[in-house]
Amino acid sequence: MKGGTSWWRGVYLVMEGSAPRYRGNWRICLVSGFVHPTLLLLALGLGVGGLVDGGPQERRVGDGLPYLEYLAPAILVVGAVQTAVGEAIHPIMTGLNGERTYYATVSTPITPSQLAVGHVLWVAARIAVTTVCTCVAVLVLTDVPVAPAVGAAVVALLCGTAFATALSALAVVTADGTGLITLVTRVMILPMVLLSGAFFPFALLPVWLHPVAWALPLWHGVELARGADGALPHLGYLLAFLTAGTALTLTRFRRRLTA
Template structure:
């Protein structure tokens, strides 16, 4: 009999086997896109922005770097939690093959989340190295920023995986997620400018997004100005989102695969 950990690691191994043969198809979206954003916004637009109170006294590229780490994690997590999950049920049907073995549907769900975690960590590490080479990393606090970024991505990934497990069609149900949740969150959750610059009535919408909590954590870690209780609150919010999402994902996988 497989132990629960062995079963989940087999799900991770299956994803890794596919990825090592097809990584070129996703390298632009997972690794290069954040770098392009950093160069275009940090050094392009940033050349017109003087260091000041808005950027906490840093250059705009330095100010942007840790926030893009969190933003990229959320975007990559969304990509790994939508169509790949639908494919496992509908097109490749690999989830059905897995559950024909001693691997349970719940273990398939949590194994997929473990795989997403590993991909976010790798992509974030590469982005951190590139940021260091470009001179926009201010110190070792960026390592803690990377951990917070992965947590942010997983806090969003888990509920999205749960939602993807309920999709029966060809994936058009993901369009509102991309257009009305992911895109506005990327633009308005503090990645490119402080949330305090938004109209007062819009700010609460930013506060409920996982990305705002992630940006607060990654910037605070990168610049060594984390405060204890706000940090506890941000981490607790992200952990709660992840936990609820992971439980729902396991439940929906069981409902769909146990027929």
């Protein structure tokens, strides 16, 4: 498949081939995408927020906002990144090592590059579904206006997709291993969430940890979703991360699937 239209037709076919596994459980995906952030917002935003908002450090911890509104943009971004883990890694582990469907796919006119782009776009679509569900929960449970909530959802989609590209490249390299999703969740996601300022102001972290947080996409996503000053550097970082991750994913797919 060569040429502009036919090349993208191949990408579309890759995405279409990923859809059947969700046709039977899309309702469950939508419900879980709404219920999980709802429980987080209720437990942390109202539960912990009741202690924070009534405490002596109210304005320092909540940035002058009710804790629920302070937390909501971060929940959107964190949820997108968490969704990226399973959606980016599991299909690659299955396609290269389990059912080995990727080898069958590239034996057709579909190329490894089309397969890689189709995979990334499908993961982005799945992140978008989760993000929309979370955004609905935010609008229902908080006083965050529609425009900032939608803006934070767009940032969450960008951050989650950028992170997914890096995970996809990693999954191609380690496709013969096991437990990658668990490893990433424990070793990468948990520290990133703690260092991102999602649940408490970034300024409360020790100064020596600040450079570590600056290197993490989640921190930039959370800051951008909250409408922090100096948005362009955060946006530039995420776009650069997305570009580099996509290029690395393309390279890894080509090397792995080109005989």
